[in-house]
Amino acid sequence: MDEKKMLERIKKSAEPIDVPESLKPEFMEDILKEKEQKRRKIPLYRAGAAAAAALIALVALWQINHIGMQQEDRPQMEGSTEAAGYTEAAGLEEYVKETGAPEKTDAAADGAGVIPHVSSEEELYLALADMNQAMSRDMGYGALTGDMMKEEGAVPMDSAPAEDAESSMESTAANNGDYSQTNLQEVGVDEGDIVKTDGNYIYALYGSTVRIIKAEGENLEKISEISLPEKDEEVHEMYLDGNVLNLIATGNEASIDEQEEDVYFIDRKSYTRVYTYDIHEKETPKLSGYTEQEGYYKTSRKNGDMLYVFTEYTPIIKDTQESSTIMPRVSGGVMPLEDIYLPEYADQAGYLVIASVDVKQPEKVVDHKAIVSAADRFYVSTENIYGISSHYENGRDYTQILKFSYRDGKIKPAAAGDIRGYLNDTFSMNEHEGYLRVVATDWNNDEELTNLYVLDENLDVYGKIENLAPGESIRSARFLGDIGYFVTFRDTDPLFSVDLSSPKEPKILGELKVTGFSAYLHFYGENKLLGIGNEVDPETGEYKGIKVSMFDISDPSDVKEIDKYVLKDNYHCPGIYNYKAIMINPEKNIFGFECEENYLVFSYDGEKGFVNEFLYELKDKEEFEVYGNGTRGLYIGQTFYLSGSNGIEAFDMERGFEKTGGLTYE
Template identity: 40%
Template sequence: MHMKQEEMLDKIRRSAESVPTPASLEPEQMMKKLDQTADDNKSSRNKKSSKKIWGYGGLAAAVLAVCVMTRLPNRALTGAGNPEHGQQEQMLPPEEGKEADQPGSANMEELADTKEEKEYLVSSYEELYDQIQKQASEGCDSVIYDTGMGNILTETGAAPGEAAAGGAALGNMKPDSTKMEVTSSNPDGFSETNIQVQGVDEGDLVKTDGTYIYVSTGDRGKIQIIKAAGKTMEVVGRIGDTSTVRGAKHIEEFYINGQYITVIRMDYGSHATFLETYDLKNPKEPKLLGSVKQDGYYKESRRNGDYVYLFTDYYAEMDAGKDEIERYVPKIDGSVIPLNCIYLPETPSGTSYLVASSLDMKNPGQVVQSKAVYSEGDQFYVSQSNIYIGNMSYDYKATQYDYTELLKFSYKDGKISFYGHGNVDGYLNNQFSMDEYEGNLRLVTTLSHQSGQQTNSLIILDNKLKKLSEIEELAPGEQIYSARFMGDTAYFVTFRNMDPLFSADLSDPKNPKILGELKITGFSEYLHPYSDGLLLGIGREISPDTGNFKGLKLSMFDTNDPSDVKERDKMVEKTFEYTPAWENHKSVVISAEKNLIGFAVEEYNKDRREWLNQYVVYSYEKDQGFTRRLTHQLAKDRDQSQTRGLYIGEWFYVVEEDKITVFDMAHFNEFGHLNY
């Protein structure tokens, strides 16, 4: 059993000591589920594949097992405040048809400001209860919690919709541009989190503001504040694990915004997520400014300007009585979501809510606005003005049976408004399979057919999520592994035994065209624009004859002519078996200006018969290709998915959970380390 699974079970056991747990969620049952599916989880491409030698010989199209819980969208709203600490939670709902009188709430006219919002309003709590019970009677309540990740496992043990970070979509492009600003570097001379959309920050476990490095210690629930002045480092302050809620130790992610830090914590015992905001004006003594509690497991978040947007999954209790509204309607700071803020789709499925809230980091005592959608969200794409949520669903009566329900919200300065609803055939590989451009949403999806074959589609929707165009039947027998949208051009990778890198012209949204198809060995799981006319791929080398895994692969593609893309250079690291970069774009630091590409890897040493964790840094020159500049040994027998590389000025820092090592960037010589 993997270390992550052991940690997961430990969390469940600790939580079970103080919280009544349904029989299906008892630790022993969780252990059985994990043991039954351990082999499947090891080989699933949507799971971490550490210490697993990959083979792709005779790879067949995936056969989807019938999921116990299918999922479809719904919509809901809320405005809620933050009661004073120590005040007992208010469990009573507001009167039906009446807005709750609570800080931060808006009136009905402000909330339901589009016809779509009004159309999907639930008429009563009774209607909502009846709908939930209907879904439960159809067998939609058999799920187990993956407490390590905050997701849900079906009876097969898989987390539908969970996928690798195969590419980053472009969010802030000029109409005629085929370039993208590098999102992991800063003009002030320090690296930032590698994000999807320029101007829309994503939470992470390590961040820097150019003066301090902030490091989460994960399950220990602390954030270390480290002053970094070249080779000199010292811990100057920390944020502890008992600031507001003793049960909410685990830190999921956090954000830095000037002198403010917002920390996202999970309390696995109460299945609730907390937003804690601190003033860092004096980093030696961080001052708590406010805390907000939101029901549900942490799912996703974003920051735009001063506002953090939080998304959680909340599961209704199936055995709740009709009058026990607080057991099947989510709460913000102890107050259930008002009736006139709850939305249902035409054909809801599943028993979960997606709860979305916004928080002003400079005024964090209460949420600005919240909405709860009666649906689970699988994939989240957030542009500078809209939020798109994809939800994978199934229709087994159809010959092509998987599809994605889409929700669209507009947002600005903390206000969230429901904007549209639609669906497309197939499932999304990850959040980067979506991209907004000139008001349209572009997507690439993989479709599963009852024949057992898979195909792929390129789809363009208008601003109301109505289909403008579609290219179907792409790469039969293959599935999408990564995508990159760059202005009027899209690049996406499919794979079976060879890696076709497709390029498509999207300049006419009603008539997109495939420009080219480059076939090479292996495939890229992450695509990133490196500099003008160059596209970086991080993936796997695969033997076209046997399908066997041959090592980690770096590719540099020449995209100056999108109709004739070429693999200009490649490097295959035969002993590297795994990297978090395949799954999490935030684990990679890339800067063409600094000429560096850095990420953690796992290497199997055959001579010593052991696994080694390392951090590696590469440079790239057009006349020399890739060069490995740094190989730094990391702690053994530890999950390195949190390890990050970052730079401040001309110094490079490798940040582990309990240690930072500093190197000069001229020669990557080690100049010291700091334990904390």
């Protein structure tokens, strides 16, 4: 999405709020442009995201009268490890000497040799207070107390991404029925979404209400619906596994604290709950139990019966340790000190909290860990969890990576690492045979460069290729076994293929230049790679529309673009930023996505190229959310369904997607 459309969406979302003139989007746009001229150049899509994050954070800050502060996209902090130029152990020693921060002690448990445990609550408080003071000095405020801080996401933003690994050429499911499933990043690791199906029923989540719809071809019948016990909670997504339905919701609690006579402050906290429902009887779903952990919801993953939930917890830091609240709570109990870690590079007073829940014992948290250092995005393989955060230091971008091993609900810190450059999304990472492969966009001497790293199990650089594609940035990546593909972009789209069979010595195999760029890649059957992105005029740099490309990868050293399809003057497709909004099954030869005010379904023919099987106009149809991530396409057998906030419509794929039925929610 370009900056103009991003700002238009922000402006619309802020309409119900009486915001001061100085914080309105049109004023903020000018301010951000002025500031941007004084900073380094960054790609347009990053600038737009930064503008959105900054504006939303400022509006929220004004609205709640300094109850909270957005911590994402943080500036450089005086006295932090970034300001001290810390990248190695020697840098840490210098930082400790300059700031007086407490030195880390030896840890006693597994994983703590790399990510140290906290030795005492006093050490934890002092470290948090130092980070808090550093942040407040840089932001121009007095000391930030818990009254001025909020959980990240109190003003929700769409997440991507991405989060953003090894391709799911076909999604996982409880059985192999002919029905669509959530588009996953990693085979064997399930992800939540707002629409699910088991081949007989459709489960649609809109507005914190789940509707269970019996789907028999064109016949659609609402069987029941689920609303949470707490009416003010927001449901983000759900998981479906047989007759178990998990809903992930967030809520907020606030209390007033009298600091001195007639002076009151508001302490606000966010929590995340996993609600588990027994849906054996679809007419009467039953709540089996729930778990709760402090912090605003970031994302989650499911492997087998274990659901792993990631939240960001903001401690309440006051003038004394006794008056502060710095220990997160999980399932009503304070986390023990031995489950809290303090990395040497930590520079912001926010925690990443990871908890695991066995859906067969829905009121029990199996394990939990907290680490002082919030992560922005997550990549989860079948063996490990990777938390990713970015920072800008001494004129360069760095990506910090936290690694946790997990099995049967048990979570163990494993390693921490740091690479140059920033990641486009989590598809820029992939784990294979114990190695983590990462592609990142670096910035040096006012020029963007591409780096590829192969990290070993300790997240040390084992192999690398640096300084690729000068002046271009990463736009997409995908890995399959020993071969990786990534797209960089400036005026044309170089699609690189890389041989990773020797982790010590990765080698570039080929480079294909085509117009535009692919923002999302998906392996499409044997020897083919599908790309969805933007067409761009190579002479002027002008965006021409959405582009769908098919690449022949039978010879990775000589990749060819064999077909393309351009949706002229179309620019906004939620699936580019949220891959779960793409419906795709290469074996069935079908993929679909929302674009602007339409939903489109394609197939691919070796002779005809891309075939547009279905185009449905969403404009002026209240049942679908235009410009949102709320429209989902799915199929059961030969019936295709479009699910929106106000209903579901059915189409017969064997009769040219003829509309055959529908259901409107009351």
